Structure formats: structure tokens, C-alpha cells
Amino acid sequence: MSARVVPDMFTSQSQLENVGLKSVELEVVDGSMAPAASTDARIVPLSTLRAGDTGVICRLDEEADETITHRLQLLGFDCGREVCLIRQAPLRGPMVFRVCDAQMCLRQAQADMIFVRLSDDAVDAGAPADLGVVASVA
DSSP states (O other), rough: OOOOOOOOOOOHHHHHHTTTTOOEEEEEETEEEOOSOOOOOOEEEEEOOTTTEEEEEEEOOTTTTTTHHHHHHTOOOOOOOOOEEEEEEETTTTTEEEEETTTEEHHHHHTTTTTEEEEEHHHHOOOOOOHHHHHHOO
């Protein structure tokens, strides 16, 4: 779980900067708040991953129907879980993800409701990871 500390109606960003503070992303670690390990990591919808990309689920869409988000959590798409896109059907069809040592298939609309923090490898590489598939040309 993470929270973003931002100025409220009584504190402006310039007032924070005057005392040497900035907006800081925090996360709950063992019941207490601590600075997030990587505040510059990208958070993107799960539907934007490419085959082989891995990320950690950081939140579900707050505006989504509660029954849908509950079902996603029951399927393993819950905050803190690592998820990897295995493959996607053509024409923005269903997407197959590896989560909780299982492969789960989601529609594009459900994948849009899940937000992940991309792993450093996915952010740095900018290209899909090698899935270990070997092709031979005869």
C-alpha cells in the first residue's frame, strides 16, 4: 500500500520547499510508513505491458465497480503481487498474465483497471524481455 504526501489547502508547495520538504511517496512497511524504495518508477495500466514485461500491482482503479475489483483480487490481482504479461491475442483481444504461479486471462477493460509499477528491467530496457522461446528456420 502506498500514499502520496502532497500539499493540502493549508500548505502550498512553495511553503514545503521553503522548509526543505518535497512531495514524497510513502509505502506501508511492517505497519509503519517509510519512503518508497523507488519514487521514479513508472506506474502504468496493466494493459500497456508488452510480452515479457513484469510489474508489481500498486493499485486498482478506485472508480471501477466494487464487485469487479473484488473478483480481480480473488483471481490474484491484488496490491503487492508481481504480474507478467505472457501473451496477448491479436486485435486487442484477451491478455494472458502470470500471477501467483498461475496463468490468468483478462479482457482489455479489466486490465485497464489495474495499475502496476514497472520493474527496473522493463523501464530501462524499453523492449520486451526474452521469454526463452527458440525458433528455428528450416
